[in-house]
Amino acid sequence: MWQDIVVKIVVCFAGLANLFLAIYVYKKNSKDSINKNFLYFGLAIFLWCLVNFIMLFEKNIFWFRVTYSIGTIVTLTGLYFTLALCNTKINKWLQIFLSLVCSVFFVLIIFTPLLFENLVSFTSTAIAPVSGPLFFIWAGYMVFLIGTALSIPFLVINKVDAERKKQILYFITGEAIFGIWAILVIIALPSLGINQFNNLDTPATIFVVGFTSYAIIKYHLMGIRSLLFKAFIYTLVIIIIIALLLVLMSVGSYLFAHEMIWPIYLIAILIAIALFFIGRLFFVEKRDLEKAKINLTGLLEQSEKNRTEIETERDKTLTIINSFSDGLIILDEKDKIFSINPEAEKMLGLKVQKILNKSIYSLSDFIKAVPIVSVLNDGLNNINKKEVVLSKDIIYELSVIPLKLTKKDIGHLVVLHDVSREKIVDRMKSEFVSLAAHQLRTPLSIINWSISMLKKGDFGKLNKGQKEVIERASETNESMVSMVNNLLNITRIEEGKYIYETSMMDMKELVNSVLNNYQHLIKNKKIKIEYDEPIDLPKIRVDSEKIKIAVQNLIDNAIKYSHVGGKIIITLKNDGKNVEFIMQDFGIGIPKDQSDNIFSKFFRSDNAKKVDPNGTGIGLFLTENIINAHGGRIWFESEEGKGTSFHFILPIN
Amino acid sequence: MADFKNKKILLVEDDILLGKLMSKKLVENKARVTLAIDGQEAVDKIKENPKFDLVLLDIMLPKMDGFQVLENIRADKDKKDTVVVILSNLGQKNDVERGVSLGAKKFLVKAILSPDEIIEEIDAILK
Numbered sequence: 125m126w127q128d129i130v131v132k133i134v135v136c137f138a139g140l141a142n143l144f145l146a147i148y149v150y151k152k153n154s155k156d157s158i159n160k161n162f163l164y165f166g167l168a169i170f171l172w173c174l175v176n177f178i179m180l181f182e183k184n185i186f187w188f189r190v191t192y193s194i195g196t197i198v199t200l201t202g203l204y205f206t207l208a209l210c211n212t213k214i215n216k217w218l219q220i221f222l223s224l225v226c227s228v229f230f231v232l233i234i235f236t237p238l239l240f241e242n243l244v245s246f247t248s249t250a251i252a253p254v255s256g257p258l259f260f261i262w263a264g265y266m267v268f269l270i271g272t273a274l275s276i277p278f279l280v281i282n283k284v285d286a287e288r289k290k291q292i293l294y295f296i297t298g299e300a301i302f303g304i305w306a307i308l309v310i311i312a313l314p315s316l317g318i319n320q321f322n323n324l325d326t327p328a329t330i331f332v333v334g335f336t337s338y339a340i341i342k343y344h345l346m347g348i349r350s351l352l353f354k355a356f357i358y359t360l361v362i363i364i365i366i367a368l369l370l371v372l373m374s375v376g377s378y379l380f381a382h383e384m385i386w387p388i389y390l391i392a393i394l395i396a397i398a399l400f401f402i403g404r405l406f407f408v409e410k411r412d413l414e415k416a417k418i419n420l421t422g423l424l425e426q427s428e429k430n431r432t433e434i435e436t437e438r439d440k441t442l443t444i445i446n447s448f449s450d451g452l453i454i455l456d457e458k459d460k461i462f463s464i465n466p467e468a469e470k471m472l473g474l475k476v477q478k479i480l481n482k483s484i485y486s487l488s489d490f491i492k493a494v495p496i497v498s499v500l501n502d503g504l505n506n507i508n509k510k511e512v513v514l515s516k517d518i519i520y521e522l523s524v525i526p527l528k529l530t531k532k533d534i535g536h537l538v539v540l541h542d543v544s545r546e547k548i549v550d551r552m553k554s555e556f557v558s559l560a561a562h563q564l565r566t567p568l569s570i571i572n573w574s575i576s577m578l579k580k581g582d583f584g585k586l587n588k589g590q591k592e593v594i595e596r597a598s599e600t601n602e603s604m605v606s607m608v609n610n611l612l613n614i615t616r617i618e619e620g621k622y623i624y625e626t627s628m629m630d631m632k633e634l635v636n637s638v639l640n641n642y643q644h645l646i647k648n649k650k651i652k653i654e655y656d657e658p659i660d661l662p663k664i665r666v667d668s669e670k671i672k673i674a675v676q677n678l679i680d681n682a683i684k685y686s687h688v689g690g691k692i693i694i695t696l697k698n699d700g701k702n703v704e705f706i707m708q709d710f711g712i713g714i715p716k717d718q719s720d721n722i723f724s725k726f727f728r729s730d731n732a733k734k735v736d737p738n739g740t741g742i743g744l745f746l747t748e749n750i751i752n753a754h755g756g757r758i759w760f761e762s763e764e765g766k767g768t769s770f771h772f773i774l775p776i777n
Numbered sequence: 778m779a780d781f782k783n784k785k786i787l788l789v790e791d792d793i794l795l796g797k798l799m800s801k802k803l804v805e806n807k808a809r810v811t812l813a814i815d816g817q818e819a820v821d822k823i824k825e826n827p828k829f830d831l832v833l834l835d836i837m838l839p840k841m842d843g844f845q846v847l848e849n850i851r852a853d854k855d856k857k858d859t860v861v862v863i864l865s866n867l868g869q870k871n872d873v874e875r876g877v878s879l880g881a882k883k884f885l886v887k888a889i890l891s892p893d894e895i896i897e898e899i900d901a902i903l904k
Contacts, residue, residue, distance in 0.1 A: 569887035577801075612868075
């Protein structure tokens with residue numbers, strides 16, 4: 125009969141489709157418990173279909189029993205899969221109990237007549253088993269399994285994310301139709317004594333396959349997104365629909381042929397129940413929408429509150445920025461002006477509205493800001509406390525600070541600090557020192573000239589005692605002159621007026637002449653000078669007056685801080701590029717913790733202060749400035765108590 | 778030893794001792810020295826006398842400062858090419874530049890140099 129063939133095809137197809145689905149899903153992600161459980165479920169269904177398929181040819185009580193026992197396993201694995209899909213874990217002991225019961229039923233069904241006694245035959249094709257004494261216990265167990273599997277999704281549907289919800293919804297639709305169908309044909313109808321339809325249970329698995337497949341395609345059930353699989357599933361679904369139609373037609377023709385209309389009502393009622401369940405699920409979704417709407421409103425309110433809070437914070441920050449006494453310009457990551465505080469506006473005479481969101485360089489439209497922009501033109505990096513002179517009495521210190529938010533550049537902060545007052549005070553101080561020094565020079569000149577002429581014998585020959593006194597006075601006066609000159613030089617450096625009149629100079633001669641000036645002091649302190657004059661030392665172009673000051677300062681220090689009877693080694697070297705001057709003493713040395721400040725203005729190390737309380741702390745500051753101004757470099761190596769060696773190099777070209 | 782024989786030198790110096798010391802040195806070297814102790818006197822003496830071979834000019838002077846004296850010399854038709862050496866305790870760049878721009882041959886700083894060194898400088902210029 126063609127109906128039989130159709131049933132065969134459907135059963136065969138459903139079994140194979142299930143097998144394919146189960147293996148494919150398992151291969152896709154064998155570690156996921158959903159996929160694993162689906163494999164068991166799919167394999168069970170496949171076996172079930174297989175046995176049903178066999179039973180189409182071998183209609184005896186043994187295969188009937190096998191199909192019922194495997195049907196029990198299908199139901200149990202279906203429940204486990206549902207649990208996994210719904211992220212629900214049941215008690216371990218309950219799980220063992222349910223599995224045990226299942227195994228017991230498996231054995232009882234196959235090997236005893238306690239559940240299914242025998243077969244009855246209705247027509248040539250319709251054969252059904254006769255239920256045994258334990259049939260109702262088994263039926264209760266089955267209803268429990270199916271009921272649980274159907275009810276669990278209702279419990280969790282609101283706790284899972286939107287996609288999982290859709291997956292559950294489609295799977296449960298298929299499962300519900302299959303479950304209700306199965307209950308109907310293998311439990312409900314036989315318990316009413318109607319056994320003709322119980323070979324129609326297996327084809328119902330196509331609902332599970334169909335809806336699961338749809339969930340896989342549409343909602344990536346079990347993480348499957350393969351295009352090829354999609355194509356397969358679509359084909360599968362189409363074939364299932366066709367097969368389903370054929371089955372319905374076969375059932376219909378059978379029913380009409382036997383004038384058994386009333387089971388159609390029963391089927392309709394059960395489908396209605398199924399639809400009600402599913403409708404509930406969709407309704408739940410709708411209710412979720414309402415809930416989501418309420419949640420969203422809450423969320424909006426919360427975000428409104430957050431916004432207010434953030435705005436308050438922002439206002440606070442803005443108030444701080446606006447009341448800053450320094451001028452602040454905030455740039456975004458593209459160096460466009462993001463914000464300007466009123467102080468910066470005032471300092472640079474800006475009109476905020478005109479330049480907001482424009483490049484920082486557009487500040488040059490404002491005359492007052494031009495000097496600032498010309499500094500910024502060299503790049504925004506490495507600008508730290510750079511002095512910018514806007515006019516004689518307006519001097520700003522300009523700093524640019526990169527703004528970083530978790531390592532990401534979000535712009536720059538330009539800070540303008542008004543240092544005009546400090547600079548004016550500083551200038552006044554310098555002017556005062558300069559004036560004072562000039563005023564000191566006149567009396568010093570008188571002393572200088574008088575002593576020098578007395579010494580030379582311009583006013584008659586001096587006796588030994590007189591000569592000694594005049595010599596001392598001359599030395600003291602000379603150190604006084606050099607101190608005043610140093611003071612003047614400092615102010616000149618600071619005023620940017622340090623004069624460099626360059627000429628070709630021989631370092632050997634210069635060192636000799638300086639040493640000559642210190643002959644007396646060297647003799648007094650019994651210091652031994654070791655000086656190796658190099659043979660090939662080129663002349664270099666320098667401001668010889670200033671280099672002389674530098675060498676003088678170094679030799680002066682070396683003598684001052686050497687012990688009586690000590691040694692000073694002076695070396696001149698030429699490496700082709702630079703002339704190097706090295707002066708090594710074995711005196712008090714420089715304390716390590718103070719070595720960083722040695723070249724600072726007015727700085728004197730603690731041990732130096734003890735040796736000579738009258739020093740000014742200007743010498744090395746000047747020396748470094750002089751050497752640097754010539755494009756040279758000065759450095760030293762020292763150990764406290766052991767001595768110091770100073771080195772400087774001057775470029776030959 | 779320099780030889781300033783027959784050289785007429787005007788020494789403009791307001792400090793009496795310095796003037797005395799310097800003129801002593803100059804005279805020792807056979808120069809004919811005229812002394813002026815303020816700017817006005819210097820201008821007058823330049824006007825009254827035939828052209829000096831050299832004017833040793835201080836800057837900080839009473840009545841009229843050295844720069845004004847220099848300007849005066851440059852404005853005088855007959856005397857404008859008089860050799861002037863500034864001998865002062867100023868020595869900053871702008872002072873030196875101003876002196877040189879007004880035609881001073883040299884700018885010497887008193888405190889740094891001894892009288893002998895000054896004589897050497899003058900000798901070099903007069904030669």
